[in-house]
Amino acid sequence: MENLREKFESWIREMFHQRLKEEVCYHNLDHTLLIVEKSREIAGYEGLEGEELDDLFFAAWLHDTGYWEGKAEGHEQRGAELAQSCLSELGIAQQRIDRIKSAILATKVPQNPQNLFEKILCDADMYHLSTPEFLTYTMCLRQEMENLHTENCTKLEWLKKSREFTLSHRYHTEYGKKHLEPLKLKNLTILEKEIEELENQKFKPEKKKNKKSDRGIETMFRVTSTNHLELSALADNKANIMISVNSIIISIVVTVLIRKLEEFPNYTIPAILLISTCLGAMIFAILATRPKVTKGLITKENIEKKQGNLLYFGNFHQMSIEDYSAGIRELMEDSDYLYGTMTRDIYFLGKVLAKKYKLLRKSYTVFMFGFVVSVLSFLIATLFFDPFTY
Template sequence: MNNIIIDAARDYVLNQYQQHPHPNLVYHNLVHTQQVVQAAAQIAAHYRLQDDELLAVYVAAWFHDAGYLIGEGKVHEENGAQEALRFLQQQQVPEKVQSMVQGAILATKMPQSPHTLVEQIVCDADLSHLGSKEFADRNKLLRQELQLTYQRDIPAINWLTNNITFLTEHHYWTDYAQMLFKQQKDENLAKLKKKLEKKTAEAAEEATNAPADAGTAPLKAQEKIKKDKTKKPERGVETMFRTTSTNHIRLSSMADSKAHIMISVNSIIISVILSVLVRRLEDYPNMIIPSIIFLTTAVLTVIFSVLATRPNVTSGVFTKTDIEKKDANLLFFGNFYKMHLEEYQWGMKQMMNDSDFLYSSMTRDIYYLGVVLGHKYKLLRISYNIFMFGLIISVLAFLIAAIFFPVKA
């Protein structure tokens, strides 16, 4: 039973990340949540937890950052705890487990304040990256996320100083986490201190040389700030394009899977009707009309499902005029699959050298992905509606034929 609820919690959170994409969440994203779940499972395996305690650990790990998707980041623990409570109530989980999950999620709020072993495990898992070899990469993403969120640059020296203070004051709550992560955490702390010394020395050197360039220093500082502001939104824009495109492709794949299910099911129905039922209609003439309704439903469902997955054929060619007018979308294979490699390379170089053209192409690509996706889901919805209502009418027709128009012996 616990595994079923844990799997349901995983699917629920995955669906939340798909339905509520946040381009700015480059750190508090699905990857971080999956890493926390993995760390929580590793730590929990060391202790002899009861089934309900183990369930609480897993569910809390999955939901601990879900609040970022449905509200402000400052109160994401409270929002995540409420979201987890709603999920557990739907699953009819005992109140004891609900309380443990809520307590574990709220305990991750900084400064952490766990009181039970379950809360300590979740808190240690949440900050397990501090003692991992991926700390540097994850820390860069956290800085990037904060800069995107608050739309301001965080100076390197300030960031390193705050990180050193945080790692120095932080401690893992469980004995196993201390044994597992402490050594690597100390190494990460030493690297941060070394970086801070280097940055401080560079800043001191710049300050020493400042009088010689006093006239140009303000200008250089303004240019640096302008350059940083230019780079900052570009990273966010690229993340937004990447996330949006991935979500579109994932939704398209889900639509294709749903269409394939309808095609497979109704193909079996058509085969059964044609091979078995049709031969018996001479003996049961009262079933002719219900059979026709059932067969028509299956055929129409298959038709609309096939239409939903049928690919469109495009010209596969672009011209230099299209490139000059910035009308060609070189990111979609349908616009270049008939072209020679040299022509396509030339077009890509033109696009990459023009940021407006590049972003316009990416925007156009996402737009047409959305248009295709909307058309696909519209046809798929029609297919499901035909199947649902047709199935109901067919069953009613069979019942009416069998009850009110029985075959006379």
Template sequence: MPTNDSLITSAEQYVTQLFSEQVPAAYHFHDLHHTLAVVAAAGTIAANYSLSEQEHTALLLAAWFHDTGYSRQYEGHESVSVQIAGEFLKARHVDESLISSVKGCIMATRMPQSPNTIIEEILCDSDLYHLGSDQFEKENKLLRKELNVAFGKDISKKTWRKLNIRFLQQHHFFTSFGREHLQPVQDRHLKELMEKDKGNREEIIEKHEPEIEESEPLPEVEQPIHLKEKAKREKDKLNRTERGIATMFRIMSDNHVSLSQMADSKANIMISVNTIVLSILVSVLIGKLQYYPQFIIPTIILSCVCLLAVVFAIMATRPNVTKGVFTEEDIREKKVNLLFFGNFFKMNLNDYEWGMKEMMNDREYLYGSMIKDIYYLGKVLARKYHFLRLSYNIFMFGLIIAVISFGIASFMGMK
């Protein structure tokens, strides 16, 4: 059986590919982004409990697989998710007890939620984590868009607001973490919705709205229309492929930006620490060297170390801006990447707008520009981390040498 880390990594790769290739693009809420959010929420909530290794593994696996059933059907997707998860885990010879825990967690998310164990409670709260967060309004709009687009509905804002009021009135979080941190935020959202609706709570409850049978307020949801014609199947497949490509570029770009921010943060730490040391050397130690000449060489060593560390840290964060101009010929020959500001910041709006439209109308040019953007982000990151590593190495080894030299000077001065 694979180790837990490798098993979870395999599950992540499998589910990511499944969403990219098999979940309809019209599902704007139940997409890979939602699954990633549930996995992150499960990790956040689980950190507050003493779970065993098997419980933690089962929770994360269930979080990854809980919505995979949408690849085949909408209503009753939990049963299909259980089937997909079971097939995946059995193929990797996972213990039956772990498989049973994963299946139990997934089925617990079916509305009305019915968790029996702590990890089932955590997954249920993670699945609806957005109800108790600042993402509620954004995610709620995506769910309404999904229902309107995927099922050809026309749910008005007023009707949608009433459905959400009814759902929030009936929903509660199961874990102590959810009741303490998420429930107050959900109550605030409910209050805001009721104020917008200009009605009191009793009037909302008395109105006969459709029963909610999913993990969200779904009004009379029927099964999606299966695309039987060959042309439509091909179009749907193309949409899923495009969506997978977009997801890949978004994830890669986010990772590069995060790494760049980490590098800048580390460089800032190095600059701050060394400038403080230099300021102390200048203001305190240098004025005393005439009385303690044996410390002159150690002081010079420490000063040079700090200065070099600062220089390389600054080089790691120093921006490099290009000419900022492109020509019509560059666009025709697809030479310029319009996704990077350094290639267009000196151009006027009309020229830039024309260039962007040309790129958007050319799929090959667009994807080529995105690939170049990722590539050059990587080149910038390599430069940042190269100088940053030099800075840290100089500081680490130089500090050791400086301390040793101060120790030798002190010993010599005592003789």
């Protein structure tokens, strides 16, 4: 039997490493090892021995394997099914497998063990309630439940739920009643103090924190909006420079060089290249600064649903003053709506900036490479082509 247990333990450890999802941070291998150890401890006190002690070893290892797939609901049933399949392969008698499966199913909360074997496994499963690391364990369980999307609550709400569970829980074995229950009650006192501290901090400290937080949020929006506006002004300035420079070049080429092409026909291709470059750069620069005005109407339904940006003129220029004033009042009275609107305003301003700078980059790229090619073509036409040969 010892070799069989070693073979089983080696296999199930490997399965924990292969199949357990990362989100399961509480019902993992460490938790299972604790249950295996504590079930043996309780069994020694209760006088369990022989074949039942071996079966308890298998049950302790298998009781939470239903969590391997990252699902909490029905994990006891999945653990019992795995016990049936793997223990049958090991040649364990069906009568013993049924006892192990029954004990695994008995760990389902609220626990309802029917015999000493099941009571030992149930008490081992809840052994953590009596340990000095009780708060650490319960917060780890909260994290796991959030990871698996089965629970989403504040720390205070979770601790209150833990208090309710601990108060309703009872150990079943004599060992649990004598040794674990008193330690659990001490942990319950610590839990009560933790809850009381959180409740005392809930209002007064949070008010100060919220004021400070509100100032921080306002500063963040102000700085971000200012930066975006400065970047927008910078983009417009760069576009104006590009438009002005290329306009001057085109004017000079058209008024001076075009008239000289009859005398210097070898400059025809360079002139075409230069004009094309300037026109291309100007087009991209103009597109970067071209304004876009939206439909300019936000309905009352949009305001009620907290949709639409009343801070941007393009969204309200066709609204009546009464509707706009009512919308602004609604915006000022609802901080979530206000911050949401400011967030959208910054986001879409960023989208416009991204488009502007992409077009500007194209404009400057066309100008840079086109101007270089044009100058080189003028040099080649001057050095290698005689205008009088045309």
